[in-house]
Amino acid sequence: MRAPDRTVVALVMAFVVLVAAGFFLPSWAVSLLVVSLARGIVALGLMVQFRSGLVSFGQALFFAVGGYAVGLIALKLRVTDVILLPLVGVAAATLLGVALGFLMRRYREIFFAMLSLGFSMLFYGLLVKTETLGSTDGFNVPTPTVFGLRLSVLATRTLLYDLTVASAVGVALGVHWYLGTILGRLDTALRDNEVRVEYLGYAPARVIHVQYVLGAALAGGAGALTALAVGHIDPSMAYWTTSGELVFVTILSGTGSVIAPFLGSLVFGLIQTFALQYAPSIWQMILGVALLAIILYFPGGLWSALERSRVRA
Amino acid sequence: MTGPPVLEVRRLTKLFDQVVAARDIDVSIATEEIVSIIGANGAGKTTFVNLVTGYAHPSAGSIRFRGQELVGLRPRDITRLGVCRSFQVPQVFSTMSVLDNLLIAYGLADSGRRAGLHPLASRDRVAACEGLLRVYRIEAYRDRPAAVVPQGVRKLLDIAMATAREATLLFLDEPTSGIATEEKFAVMDIVMAALAQRKATVVFIEHDIDIVERYGTRVVAFHEGRILADGPAAGVLGDSRVREHVTGRRRA
Amino acid sequence: MATLAFIVADGIIYASWLLIVAVGMTLVYGVMRVLNVAHGSLYALGAYTAATMVGAWFQRGYAPLGSLALLLAAALVVGLVMGLILELGLLRFLHGRDEVVVVLATYATFLILEDVIQLIWGVEARPAPQPYSLLGTTSVGPLLLNNYDLALIALALLIGGLSWWGLTRTISGKLLLAVIFDREMAEACGINVRRVFLVTFLIGSVLGALGGASTAPMISVSRGLGVDVIVLAFAVVVVGGLGSIPGALLGATVIGLSRAAAVHLLPQAEVFAIYLIMTLVLIVRPYGLLGHERLRKV
Incomplete structure (x- = not known):
C-alpha cells in the first residue's frame, strides 16, 4: 500500500472546507473566492506551459471566448443552464485552441508570446467594433438557471460558488495526474532540451499542442464561470492587460504544485480587494513591486518560498 | 564485411x-560492426552523423537504413526506426535528476507514438532505470540534477539515454571528449560492455587514437568532407595520408 | 482618388509616429534582447512631461516657437533620467535571464510607472494643443495638411536616417551591430558590452519619450496612454522583424497605411486590421519581414 498523495489529500480537504465555508462566508468573500478560483484555473493552464518555458501573453483570448460563448448562447439561444453553459465555454475555447495550436506549436520563446498576443488582440479588435455585442460596453449575461428553474439570488450565488469550487478542485486533480504521466513530465524536459526530446523519438510540437489546448480549455471554462458570476462581459476581458494579469498570477504562484496557482490567485485577489479599498492609487505599483521581487528573489514563486520556509521550520 | 549492410550511404x-561539409561520401556498415570515425576538427564527422540522423538535410545523396531511405525523415522518425545517437556536448535535461532523465528516455521508448498518458514513474520502469544506472556505474548520482553532476557522468547519462530504445544502429559523437585521459578507458569499457548485450551496430567518433585502436575494428578517416581511408584499424592508421592529415606524423 | 490621397497622407503620418515609437524598442531588443514593455511608460512620461512644460511655457507668454524645442528637451530629460534608472537599477540585474522573464520584469516596471504617472499628474487630462497649430498648414490637391504633421514625418525620416547612418557609417554603430550579431564574440573581442547596453538603452528611452512628447500636442494626454502604445509598437516591431531597424521602418509603413486604409474604408476593422497583419506576418515569416532565424548547433 503506497502512501496517499499529499496533493490529492490537500485538494480533497480544500474542497470540503471551501464548500462548508460557503454557508458562512459573507457575500464579498464568496465573490472574491469565485473570481480568484476561476482565475486560478486559467493560471493552472498557464503554469503547465510555463513549465516548458512558454509564456502565452494572450491567454485572455480563451478567457474571453469562454465568457462570450456563454453570453451569446444565453442571450440568443436562451440556454441558461448553469451546468451546460460552462461546458459550452470549455468547448468553444477547446475548438479554437486545437485550431490555433497547429500554429502555436511551431513557436517558442518571445515568438510564442507575440503570436498569442496577436491572436488575443485580433479577437479584441473584433469585439470592440461589433455593435451587436455591445462594442466596448459589452453586455449583461442572463442569470443562470438549474434544470430550467430560476433560483433566488442567494441560491444562485451559492450554486455558482460550489460549482466553481468543484471545477477548481476537479481540474487541479486532473492536471496533477497529467503532470505525473510521461507526456506531462515532458514539460520540463522540453524547456531543458528540445533537441533531446526529438532524439528520443517524440515530437516536441505535440507536447506544446497538448499543453496549449489544455490551457485553452481551462481558460474557456474559467471565462464562462467568471461571466456567470459577474453577470457582465466586455472586450477588456480579451485585452492584453488581462493576459498580463493572468501571467502575473502564474509567475507569482510558481510551478511547484497544482495548488500554487490557486493560492497565488487568492493572494492576488486579496491584495486587489484591499488595495483598491485602502490605497487605490498605488494598486498597480504594489503588483509591479511584487512581480519584480518574485523575479529577482524568488524565481520559483510563492510556492517555492512556502516550501523553503517549511523545510527550515 | 560481415553480414548484410545496416547502413548504406551513397554520394x-x-x-x-x-x-563543403560533406562531399560524395560512400560508406556501408554491416550488422554488429564497431566502426570508429576519425578526422581533424572540421573534417565533417559530426556533420555526417547530423545528416544520417536527420538533424541536417543533405544537398544530395542517399542514406539507406536496412534498405529504407532516411533522407527527408526527421530525427524523431529516424530514432523510432532504431537509429539513435549520443552527443559531443551531452544533451540531457539539465534541471531534472539523473534518474528522471533516464525515466523520460525509457518512458518515450516504451510508449510509442501516441501513448504517453501513463504514469512515468511506474515501479517497473523505476526498477529498470535503476538497474541501468548500475550498469553505467552512475547510481550514486541518481537524484542529482543533471546540470551539477561531473562531465563524465553526464556523458554516460547521455549515452544511456541514447540506448533507451532497442537501437539497431548507434552513433556516439566523441564519447570520451571532456573526460580526463586516465578515465577514458574506464568509460569506454563501461559503454562497450553495456552495448555488447544489445547486439547493436556502433559507430563512434573519436580523437584519441589509443581508444580507436582498442575498440574500433574498422576505422573511417574523414578529411575536408571526404572519406580519406576506410578499412581495418591497422591499415587505416598506417596509411600515409591519414598520418599526414588526421593523426599527425608524430605517431609514425 | 481623394480617398486614396487621404489614406496615403494619414497612413504616412501615422507610420511616422509608429516609427518614432518603435525604433527605440527594436533597437533595445536587437542589442540587449530586452523586449521592453515599459517603453509604453516612457512614451507616456514623455507626453505628460512635454504637455506640462508646454502648458507652463504658454502660460508665461514666452515665444511660441520655443515650445517646439521644449518638446525635444522634455524627451531628452525623461529618456535620459528614466533610461539610467531602469538600466542601472533593474535591467543590469536581469542579464542572462530568459527573454520572457525579462519581458515580465519590464511589465512589472510598466505597472509601477503607470501609478507613478497617475500620482504625479492625477487623473485629469493634460491638453497642450498650442504647438500643433503653430506651423500653419499646407494644401496639396484635395488635402489640407497641418505642417506639424509634416514636421513629424521629417522627424521620423531624420531618426530613421540617423540610425541607419549611425549603425552603418560610424565605428560605435559597427560595434553595436557586432553585439547584435554575436554578443559572446563581441565580448570576447573586448567590446565593453555593459557600456554598449547602457548607451543603447538610453537612446531607446529617449526615442520612446520623444514619441510621447511629439504626440502630446496632437492628443489630449490622459490616463492609459502607454497601454495602447505598447501593443502597437509590438505589432510594428514584430512585423518588421524583432531587432531590425530597417524592419521597424517597413513595419511602421505597412501598419500605418493599413490602419489608414481601414479607417477610411472599413472603420470597424481599425484595430482588427493591425493585429491581422501582425499575426499573418508571424505565421508566414515568424522572424518578421526583415528578420532572420537563429539556429542551434549540436
Missing part, C-alpha cells in the same frame, strides 16, 4: 553556402 553531399 552523400552537404553544402553550407559555399562551404
Whole structure:
C-alpha cells in the first residue's frame, strides 16, 4: 500500500472546507473566492506551459471566448443552464485552441508570446467594433438557471460558488495526474532540451499542442464561470492587460504544485480587494513591486518560498 | 564485411553556402560492426552523423537504413526506426535528476507514438532505470540534477539515454571528449560492455587514437568532407595520408 | 482618388509616429534582447512631461516657437533620467535571464510607472494643443495638411536616417551591430558590452519619450496612454522583424497605411486590421519581414 498523495489529500480537504465555508462566508468573500478560483484555473493552464518555458501573453483570448460563448448562447439561444453553459465555454475555447495550436506549436520563446498576443488582440479588435455585442460596453449575461428553474439570488450565488469550487478542485486533480504521466513530465524536459526530446523519438510540437489546448480549455471554462458570476462581459476581458494579469498570477504562484496557482490567485485577489479599498492609487505599483521581487528573489514563486520556509521550520 | 549492410550511404553531399561539409561520401556498415570515425576538427564527422540522423538535410545523396531511405525523415522518425545517437556536448535535461532523465528516455521508448498518458514513474520502469544506472556505474548520482553532476557522468547519462530504445544502429559523437585521459578507458569499457548485450551496430567518433585502436575494428578517416581511408584499424592508421592529415606524423 | 490621397497622407503620418515609437524598442531588443514593455511608460512620461512644460511655457507668454524645442528637451530629460534608472537599477540585474522573464520584469516596471504617472499628474487630462497649430498648414490637391504633421514625418525620416547612418557609417554603430550579431564574440573581442547596453538603452528611452512628447500636442494626454502604445509598437516591431531597424521602418509603413486604409474604408476593422497583419506576418515569416532565424548547433 503506497502512501496517499499529499496533493490529492490537500485538494480533497480544500474542497470540503471551501464548500462548508460557503454557508458562512459573507457575500464579498464568496465573490472574491469565485473570481480568484476561476482565475486560478486559467493560471493552472498557464503554469503547465510555463513549465516548458512558454509564456502565452494572450491567454485572455480563451478567457474571453469562454465568457462570450456563454453570453451569446444565453442571450440568443436562451440556454441558461448553469451546468451546460460552462461546458459550452470549455468547448468553444477547446475548438479554437486545437485550431490555433497547429500554429502555436511551431513557436517558442518571445515568438510564442507575440503570436498569442496577436491572436488575443485580433479577437479584441473584433469585439470592440461589433455593435451587436455591445462594442466596448459589452453586455449583461442572463442569470443562470438549474434544470430550467430560476433560483433566488442567494441560491444562485451559492450554486455558482460550489460549482466553481468543484471545477477548481476537479481540474487541479486532473492536471496533477497529467503532470505525473510521461507526456506531462515532458514539460520540463522540453524547456531543458528540445533537441533531446526529438532524439528520443517524440515530437516536441505535440507536447506544446497538448499543453496549449489544455490551457485553452481551462481558460474557456474559467471565462464562462467568471461571466456567470459577474453577470457582465466586455472586450477588456480579451485585452492584453488581462493576459498580463493572468501571467502575473502564474509567475507569482510558481510551478511547484497544482495548488500554487490557486493560492497565488487568492493572494492576488486579496491584495486587489484591499488595495483598491485602502490605497487605490498605488494598486498597480504594489503588483509591479511584487512581480519584480518574485523575479529577482524568488524565481520559483510563492510556492517555492512556502516550501523553503517549511523545510527550515 | 560481415553480414548484410545496416547502413548504406551513397554520394552523400552537404553544402553550407559555399562551404563543403560533406562531399560524395560512400560508406556501408554491416550488422554488429564497431566502426570508429576519425578526422581533424572540421573534417565533417559530426556533420555526417547530423545528416544520417536527420538533424541536417543533405544537398544530395542517399542514406539507406536496412534498405529504407532516411533522407527527408526527421530525427524523431529516424530514432523510432532504431537509429539513435549520443552527443559531443551531452544533451540531457539539465534541471531534472539523473534518474528522471533516464525515466523520460525509457518512458518515450516504451510508449510509442501516441501513448504517453501513463504514469512515468511506474515501479517497473523505476526498477529498470535503476538497474541501468548500475550498469553505467552512475547510481550514486541518481537524484542529482543533471546540470551539477561531473562531465563524465553526464556523458554516460547521455549515452544511456541514447540506448533507451532497442537501437539497431548507434552513433556516439566523441564519447570520451571532456573526460580526463586516465578515465577514458574506464568509460569506454563501461559503454562497450553495456552495448555488447544489445547486439547493436556502433559507430563512434573519436580523437584519441589509443581508444580507436582498442575498440574500433574498422576505422573511417574523414578529411575536408571526404572519406580519406576506410578499412581495418591497422591499415587505416598506417596509411600515409591519414598520418599526414588526421593523426599527425608524430605517431609514425 | 481623394480617398486614396487621404489614406496615403494619414497612413504616412501615422507610420511616422509608429516609427518614432518603435525604433527605440527594436533597437533595445536587437542589442540587449530586452523586449521592453515599459517603453509604453516612457512614451507616456514623455507626453505628460512635454504637455506640462508646454502648458507652463504658454502660460508665461514666452515665444511660441520655443515650445517646439521644449518638446525635444522634455524627451531628452525623461529618456535620459528614466533610461539610467531602469538600466542601472533593474535591467543590469536581469542579464542572462530568459527573454520572457525579462519581458515580465519590464511589465512589472510598466505597472509601477503607470501609478507613478497617475500620482504625479492625477487623473485629469493634460491638453497642450498650442504647438500643433503653430506651423500653419499646407494644401496639396484635395488635402489640407497641418505642417506639424509634416514636421513629424521629417522627424521620423531624420531618426530613421540617423540610425541607419549611425549603425552603418560610424565605428560605435559597427560595434553595436557586432553585439547584435554575436554578443559572446563581441565580448570576447573586448567590446565593453555593459557600456554598449547602457548607451543603447538610453537612446531607446529617449526615442520612446520623444514619441510621447511629439504626440502630446496632437492628443489630449490622459490616463492609459502607454497601454495602447505598447501593443502597437509590438505589432510594428514584430512585423518588421524583432531587432531590425530597417524592419521597424517597413513595419511602421505597412501598419500605418493599413490602419489608414481601414479607417477610411472599413472603420470597424481599425484595430482588427493591425493585429491581422501582425499575426499573418508571424505565421508566414515568424522572424518578421526583415528578420532572420537563429539556429542551434549540436
